Amino acid sequence: MTVIRVSVKAGRDLFTHFHPRASETVTLLRGKASVAFTFEGLGDARRVTNALRKGESTVFPQGLVHETTCISKKDCVFLAFLNSADPGIVPVSV
Numbered sequence: 001m002t003v004i005r006v007s008v009k010a011g012r013d014l015f016t017h018f019h020p021r022a023s024e025t026v027t028l029l030r031g032k033a034s035v036a037f038t039f040e041g042l043g044d045a046r047r048v049t050n051a052l053r054k055g056e057s058t059v060f061p062q063g064l065v066h067e068t069t070c071i072s073k074k075d076c077v078f079l080a081f082l083n084s085a086d087p088g089i090v091p092v093s094v
Helices: none
Strands: 002-008 013-018 024-030 032-040 045-053 057-060 066-070 076-082
Touching: 002 013, 002 066, 024 032, 024 045, 032 057, 032 076, 045 057, 066 076
Parallel strands: none
Antiparallel strands: 002 076, 013 066, 024 057, 024 076, 032 045, 032 066
16 A cells, blocks of 8 residues: 655646556545546546545546646645555646
């Protein structure tokens, strides 16, 4: 497992990316964030979005493109728990 503490400036986003070898659980410690991932099923790709408040969590499934945007007036801080010691990270251009 890998645990990372991440800070995102108010009004900014974390670069869009995915982890080829791990799912990621994000727990927001401070601020309010918009989180999203793109789910590619048998039909068209579907975008799943949610707003997180302090103390709330979400899961990004392994291999799915995801992003986090700090939508509060104060900086956001969260913990990212990845279920692999070597999750990999692949940036995605949007």
